[in-house]
Amino acid sequence: MPSALSNVVHIVTRQPLDERLGSAVRPGECLACFLHRMIGTAQCLGEFTWTEHYRHMRSPRAVALERRLRAAGATCDCDVLDRVWRLNGALLVRDAVTDGLVPPTEPVPCAATRPRSTRPCTNWVAVRDLAP
Numbered sequence: 738m739p740s741a742l743s744n745v746v747h748i749v750t751r752q753p754l755d756e757r758l759g760s761a762v763r764p765g766e767c768l769a770c771f772l773h774r775m776i777g778t779a780q781c782l783g784e785f786t787w788t789e790h791y792r793h794m795r796s797p798r799a800v801a802l803e804r805r806l807r808a809a810g811a812t813c814d815c816d817v818l819d820r821v822w823r824l825n826g827a828l829l830v831r832d833a834v835t836d837g838l839v840p841p842t843e844p845v846p847c848a849a850t851r852p853r854s855t856r857p858c859t860n861w862v863a864v865r866d867l868a869p
């Protein structure tokens with residue numbers, strides 16, 4: 738049964754969903770790491786396409802998830818990793834050119850969360866906790 742999601746991804750990539758993109762949620766993988774991985778390999782598709790994909794696979798009963806993320810200021814998947822959660826500062830690396838701290842180019846392994854949790858793992862910090 739084709740879902741709206743596989744239609745969207747198919748239009749963008751012309752490829753079946755899971756084989757090419759590895760879009761299956763990995764065991765224990767948290768929402769933030771999943772979004773980070775999918776935006777890196779398949780880009781933000783607008784709206785909460787990947788968030789909803791994650792929710793269907795991991796936490797189908799977390800029906801308020803999108804509303805919660807919107808309330809925190811996000812309007813699409815990539816916004817979540819900018820306005821809601823940011824990569825933990827301890828994981829940033831120093832850029833040799835700019836001398837600034839940047840996210841690592843290698844993917845960071847998920848530190849894992851409880852099954853069915855929609856909270857991020859310790860790789861991420863809530864943006865509201867970063868505010869001075």
Ligand SMILES: [Zn+2]
Nearest residue numbers: 781813814815
């Ligand atoms: Zn986006």
Ligand SMILES: [Zn+2]
Nearest residue numbers: 767770847858
């Ligand atoms: Zn994680």
